[in-house]
Amino acid sequence: MYIKVDTRASLSSTIMMLFSLYCIVAGVAALTHQVRQSDTCATTPAHRAPKPNPFKELSNDELTEVRSWLMDPKQSLRLKDIDEAGLKDNYIDSIELWHPSKADAVKYLDQDGPVPDRMAKVHVVSGADNPPTIKTLLVGPLPVSPDTKIDNLAEKIYHNAEIPWNAKTSHPGEDRERTNVISATFGAISDALNDLLGLPWSLSNYDTGLLPNNGDGSFRHPWVELMFTMDNSSMWFAYTGFFAQFDFSDQDTSKWKLRKLVYDNKKWTSTESFMDDYKAGKITKSPQMSRNDTQWALRSVKGNTRDLEDLPSPITYSPSGLRYRVDKDERYVTWLDWSFYLSYSPEQGVMLYDVKFKGERIAYEISLQEAISNYGGGDPLQAMTAYLDRGFGMGTGITPLVRNYDCSHEATYLDVNFYDYGAGRVKNDTICMFERDLQKPISRHYQSTDAGSTRGVAFELRSIYTVGNYDYLISFTLFPEGSIEIEVDASGYLQTTYYNPNGDAWDTRVSATSSGSIHDHVITFKIDLDVAGEKNSVERRDIEVVDSRFDWMDDDEAPLKQKKISSSVLDKEKEAVIDWDGNSGKFWLIGNQDAKNSFGYPRSYRLMPRSVIHNIVDGDKMDKNAKFADHHAFVTVNKDNERSASSFYNAFLPKKPPVDFTKFYEDDESIKQQDLTLWASVGFRHVPRAEDVPNTLFIEAKSALMLSPFNYADEELSRDLRNAYYAVADDEGYLVTDENGINHEGTCSTPAFEPLGTLPY
Ligand SMILES: *[C@@H]1O[C@H](CO)[C@@H](O)[C@H](O)[C@H]1NC(C)=O
Ligand SMILES: *[C@@H]1O[C@H](CO)[C@@H](O)[C@H](O)[C@H]1NC(C)=O
Ligand SMILES: *[C@@H]1O[C@H](CO)[C@@H](O)[C@H](O)[C@H]1NC(C)=O
Ligand SMILES: [Cu+2]
Numbered sequence: 001m002y003i004k005v006d007t008r009a010s011l012s013s014t015i016m017m018l019f020s021l022y023c024i025v026a027g028v029a030a031l032t033h034q035v036r037q038s039d040t041c042a043t044t045p046a047h048r049a050p051k052p053n054p055f056k057e058l059s060n061d062e063l064t065e066v067r068s069w070l071m072d073p074k075q076s077l078r079l080k081d082i083d084e085a086g087l088k089d090n091y092i093d094s095i096e097l098w099h100p101s102k103a104d105a106v107k108y109l110d111q112d113g114p115v116p117d118r119m120a121k122v123h124v125v126s127g128a129d130n131p132p133t134i135k136t137l138l139v140g141p142l143p144v145s146p147d148t149k150i151d152n153l154a155e156k157i158y159h160n161a162e163i164p165w166n167a168k169t170s171h172p173g174e175d176r177e178r179t180n181v182i183s184a185t186f187g188a189i190s191d192a193l194n195d196l197l198g199l200p201w202s203l204s205n206y207d208t209g210l211l212p213n214n215g216d217g218s219f220r221h222p223w224v225e226l227m228f229t230m231d232n233s234s235m236w237f238a239y240t241g242f243f244a245q246f247d248f249s250d251q252d253t254s255k256w257k258l259r260k261l262v263y264d265n266k267k268w269t270s271t272e273s274f275m276d277d278y279k280a281g282k283i284t285k286s287p288q289m290s291r292n293d294t295q296w297a298l299r300s301v302k303g304n305t306r307d308l309e310d311l312p313s314p315i316t317y318s319p320s321g322l323r324y325r326v327d328k329d330e331r332y333v334t335w336l337d338w339s340f341y342l343s344y345s346p347e348q349g350v351m352l353y354d355v356k357f358k359g360e361r362i363a364y365e366i367s368l369q370e371a372i373s374n375y376g377g378g379d380p381l382q383a384m385t386a387y388l389d390r391g392f393g394m395g396t397g398i399t400p401l402v403r404n405y406d407c408s409h410e411a412t413y414l415d416v417n418f419y420d421y422g423a424g425r426v427k428n429d430t431i432c433m434f435e436r437d438l439q440k441p442i443s444r445h446y447q448s449t450d451a452g453s454t455r456g457v458a459f460e461l462r463s464i465y466t467v468g469n470y471d472y473l474i475s476f477t478l479f480p481e482g483s484i485e486i487e488v489d490a491s492g493y494l495q496t497t498y499y500n501p502n503g504d505a506w507d508t509r510v511s512a513t514s515s516g517s518i519h520d521h522v523i524t525f526k527i528d529l530d531v532a533g534e535k536n537s538v539e540r541r542d543i544e545v546v547d548s549r550f551d552w553m554d555d556d557e558a559p560l561k562q563k564k565i566s567s568s569v570l571d572k573e574k575e576a577v578i579d580w581d582g583n584s585g586k587f588w589l590i591g592n593q594d595a596k597n598s599f600g601y602p603r604s605y606r607l608m609p610r611s612v613i614h615n616i617v618d619g620d621k622m623d624k625n626a627k628f629a630d631h632h633a634f635v636t637v638n639k640d641n642e643r644s645a646s647s648f649y650n651a652f653l654p655k656k657p658p659v660d661f662t663k664f665y666e667d668d669e670s671i672k673q674q675d676l677t678l679w680a681s682v683g684f685r686h687v688p689r690a691e692d693v694p695n696t697l698f699i700e701a702k703s704a705l706m707l708s709p710f711n712y713a714d715e716e717l718s719r720d721l722r723n724a725y726y727a728v729a730d731d732e733g734y735l736v737t738d739e740n741g742i743n744h745e746g747t748c749s750t751p752a753f754e755p756l757g758t759l760p761y
Helices: 018-028 060-071 102-111 172-187 190-197 233-237 271-279 380-384 648-652 662-666
Strands: 090-098 118-126 133-142 149-152 223-228 239-247 257-263 266-268 324-327 332-335 338-345 349-357 360-375 386-388 412-420 423-446 450-467 470-478 484-492 496-498 507-509 514-517 519-529 535-548 560-569 586-596 602-610 633-637 674-686 702-710 724-730 733-738
Touching: 060 090, 060 118, 060 133, 060 412, 060 423, 090 133, 090 338, 090 412, 102 349, 102 360, 172 190, 172 239, 172 257, 190 223, 190 239, 190 271, 223 380, 239 380, 257 271, 266 271, 324 412, 324 423, 338 412, 349 450, 349 470, 360 470, 360 484, 386 648, 484 519, 484 674, 519 702, 535 602, 602 674, 633 662
Parallel strands: 239 496
Antiparallel strands: 090 118, 118 133, 133 149, 223 239, 239 257, 257 266, 324 332, 332 338, 338 349, 349 360, 360 386, 360 519, 412 423, 423 450, 450 470, 450 724, 470 484, 484 702, 496 514, 507 514, 519 674, 535 560, 535 586, 535 674, 586 602, 602 702, 633 674, 674 702, 724 733
């Protein structure tokens, strides 16, 4: 969304007051959030990770230490505090863990190798350099010692190591300057705004988010649409249809200027020419949002109570206590023969490492890479919008989970911390995990001689990232037979725009004065699979309908039409640029060709997409910075310098991104029996409709990818589950032969509904 400010932490921004507004609203809200330690049944059994977690995010102490060390004049970085830095100063924009290389981490985890060094990735905006630039530094090892040094990380991981200063996000020093230019511009036409929109210009009457528009970084020409300042979420419908584009390219702010004003589909290149036309009566006034009647835009309950809906809705719980273990300090989790380590990145959110099933690693890493949303529309806002949410603080947008609503009643919650404007910041209860009842068996069969059914359960790790208007629910789900599912669902508010009566080619009108525009959501993940070992290959199965003849057929019989499978092991990276086949005429396996199951097949996992789209539009606004979203999946050779498909600054450099994903496969290396990484997207095409108001629905806007065993074993892998019924017939009929020792009576009461307190943020 548009107010997804051009800055990672906008709290001290004056122009970008929306986030602080949000905080104020949250602070006085009557909703609540008190952590209540429930009885032992809802507490996960204590547990220790086999080894300290080498992927754990930097602690607030580590963040402070890195910052102090870098600020020390001895490091010669000439850094200023971000709050005091002007446009021609240097300051630290972000600090986060630089994860150990896979080689080091695997040596440590598997072979008693040394603990990998703790390292930090640091973005420094160097306004004092000539030319001004943005640096990506590697700092470590930590804790600080005489061995700690600074390396240029950009050279190692970026295809364009030079990040132009124009790709910077906003900071307080810049916000002040922007406010001046924006205020001067709208102030000069305040009387006209008062007449056309109903309020004169002032910083309290209007909000002005920025839609970045930087091309290759040689300029900054962001767009602004005036929105009425609202006291709550109705702000997402408060667009006025009045636009301005600015030139904020130069470090010298005296050169900052208006490029154009746009209203009612017309443009003016100066406030003077606009006022001339206005005074000449050439500008048509359109109706604006009613600001005193906004209940329709809010989530508060309305309408009559449905029959029996005054009763609480069903919940699921574990009758004799939780069946998973969490080492909260080391962020290590186990559940029914699964185990993994957790990590969190302020850019990428929650990450899973060393995901093992029955003692064998399935995936070394599963992590979010980027979330794009690419819009179409008739006005400057919707037509120019192509977000890469990593640059808009996707990871830091992780929000506290509302107990009893966002996750299962008995979920376990974890906190995250990250560097935010000069200091560490904790966000509590932002990761939840719980075992859930699938409410259907994993498998069953019933016949008169014998019958069985195995109860279906899954373990889900969930976070919700609110990037301005939108709320992305991302879940990683494990199943007892070896499957892993990655699902993304979207809710929250549409990015609407002022209603255009001629806009049906892009828009759907959703209120008296606003409409939503067509857009695609594509969310890309890195899945570093190690199926039955690190060396894997990709196998494609093609299913075709062919005419076949067999010796057992009569000579005069027509050939038999039937499906036939052909199988090929893919040779090179370019062959593994994958678009799912709509009717499952093809499917893909990743596995170890040298590790066979008892029947001679390579032990593999199958990739199973559910309702996935990929990006279909590039062009100037999303040119080279989101190539990972142009197909459903890619498989490339795993490399330490190709760790991530995107970067923080890809969002702001569509024509010259630091990470150009095409380079990952352009060299077309062999992918036969290599350490492979799957880059796979989920996504949905969003054509807004009336039912997106007030919010888009998680239960409809969703997409997923499941990875499931395929000849990975010799038989299906839930046979050891004891929560299974099996009966054989005796002479009388059915007899339950065994309940496997499970006492279904349960020893715990239903989990208490946790009272809610003040909504934290
Ligand atoms: C929401 O904000 C609008 C505009 O500021 C205000 O008129 C309205 O009363 C607010 N509604 C609620 C429920 O707070
Ligand atoms: C809301 O404001 C409009 C004018 O903008 C006015 O006509 C209407 O009566 C107001 N409604 C309420 C409920 O105050
Ligand atoms: C977060 O939780 C910790 C305890 O886990 C508590 O000390 C701290 O006050 C909480 N912070 C906020 C902002 O609620
Ligand atoms: Cu959407």
